[in-house]
Amino acid sequence: MRNTAKITTAVLAAGALTLGLTACGSDQDAGNADGPLTVAATPTPQGEILTYIKDNLAAKAGLDLEVKEFTDYVTPNTAVQQGEVDANYFQHQPYLDDFNKKNGTDIVAVPNATVHLEPLGLYSQGVKKLTDLKKGATIALPNDTTNEARALKLLEANGLIGLKPGVGYDATPKDVASNPKGLKFKELEAAQLPRSLSDVDAAVINGNYALEAKLSPAKDALVAESAKDNPYANFLAVKKGNEDDPRVRKLAKLLTSAEVKKFIQDTYDGAVVAAF
Known part of the structure; x- marks a missing residue:
C-alpha cells in the first residue's frame, strides 16, 4: 500500500x-x-x-x-x-x-x-548521521494518521523521542512524552516531504516517495524501518x-x-x- x-x-x-x-x-x-x-x-x-x-x-x-x-x-x-x-x-x-x-x-x-x-526513512540534506541533529532541529512528518504515527515510532525506536505509554497507530506530536533535543515537528502532505528537505533539518519520507525523489532508504536514510515484525x-x-x-x-x-x-x-x- x-x-x-x-x-x-x-x-x-x-x-x-x-x-x-x-x-x-x-x-x-x-x-x-x-x-x-x-x-x-x-x-x-x-x-x-x-x-x-x-x-x-x-x-x-x-x-x-x-x-x-x-x-x-x-x-x-x-x-x-x-x-x-x-x-x-x-x-x-x-x-x-x-x-x-x-x-x-x-x-x-x-x-x-x-x-x-x-520503509519510512529519515532523510536530510545537511546532516550525515543521526547524532549530528542539533537541539531544536525541525523534522518534517507525513500528516496522515497512519504515516505520522509510523514516523514518530521510527524516531522513538532510534532514541530521538519517547512516546506516551500505550500509544497506538494514531500517535501525533501531542503524544511525545520526552524530547531531549527539543525537536520541532512540521506536518506536511507525504508527497511534499522530499521537496521539504531544503527547508527543514530532516524529514521522514515514505519509501515510494523516496524512490520517486531518487532517494534510497538503504543508502541515503539516516535511519529506516526494518521489515522484520x-x-x-x-x-x-x-x-x-x-x-x-x-x-x-x-x-x-x-x-x-x-x-x-x-x-x-x-x-x-x-x-x-x-x-x-
Missing part, C-alpha cells in the same frame, strides 16, 4: 465504490474457484509484482491470474467486499483494521502472504471465508517465493523490501 492515504469519507467511498464497480465490470469469475483469480492492486509496487508473477510464474503453478489496478485506497477493499474481485494486495494491517471498523467490512489478511514493506508490511487480503480458496493459496505461495524476493531486491533499490 502506498501508505500516504487517509481513509476516505463516506461520500468519497461511495464514489470510489461506483468507480470500482465500473472498472471491475460484471466479473462472473470472481469467487469462482474454477475461473481466473482476480486481484485488485495499486500500480507500484503491488501491480508490478503481480504482473511479474503473471508473466513469469503463474502458468507454471497452474494459476490463471488477472490483475486490476486502482489508484485509490478505498475501491480495492470495497471491490473485495462486494465480490467484484477475489482478493487485493495494497495495504497493511493498521489500515485494514481501521477500514473494517469504519466501514463494517470483514476483509482479512491471507495467512502466510505478507509480502513487502515500503513490522505491522506496516503489505499483504494479500480477501473477504473473510475465502482464505482457503486454492487459487488464493497458490498466489500466496508465489508472492512469498524466492523469485519474487529477488525481483523486489533487483527492482526497487531498497525503497521496497521483502518482508518474508
Whole structure:
C-alpha cells in the first residue's frame, strides 16, 4: 500500500465504490474457484509484482491470474467486499483494521502472504548521521494518521523521542512524552516531504516517495524501518471465508517465493523490501 492515504469519507467511498464497480465490470469469475483469480492492486509496487508473477510464474503453478489496478485506497477493499474481485494486495494491517471498523467490512489478511514493506526513512540534506541533529532541529512528518504515527515510532525506536505509554497507530506530536533535543515537528502532505528537505533539518519520507525523489532508504536514510515484525508490511487480503480458496493459496505461495524476493531486491533499490 502506498501508505500516504487517509481513509476516505463516506461520500468519497461511495464514489470510489461506483468507480470500482465500473472498472471491475460484471466479473462472473470472481469467487469462482474454477475461473481466473482476480486481484485488485495499486500500480507500484503491488501491480508490478503481480504482473511479474503473471508473466513469469503463474502458468507454471497452474494459476490463471488477472490483475486490476486502482489508484485509490478505498475501491480495492470495497471491490473485495462486494465480490467484484477475489482478493487485493495494497495495504497493511493498521489500515485494514481501521477500514473494517469504519466501514463494517470483514476483509482479512491471507495467512502466510505478507509480502513487502515500503520503509519510512529519515532523510536530510545537511546532516550525515543521526547524532549530528542539533537541539531544536525541525523534522518534517507525513500528516496522515497512519504515516505520522509510523514516523514518530521510527524516531522513538532510534532514541530521538519517547512516546506516551500505550500509544497506538494514531500517535501525533501531542503524544511525545520526552524530547531531549527539543525537536520541532512540521506536518506536511507525504508527497511534499522530499521537496521539504531544503527547508527543514530532516524529514521522514515514505519509501515510494523516496524512490520517486531518487532517494534510497538503504543508502541515503539516516535511519529506516526494518521489515522484520513490522505491522506496516503489505499483504494479500480477501473477504473473510475465502482464505482457503486454492487459487488464493497458490498466489500466496508465489508472492512469498524466492523469485519474487529477488525481483523486489533487483527492482526497487531498497525503497521496497521483502518482508518474508
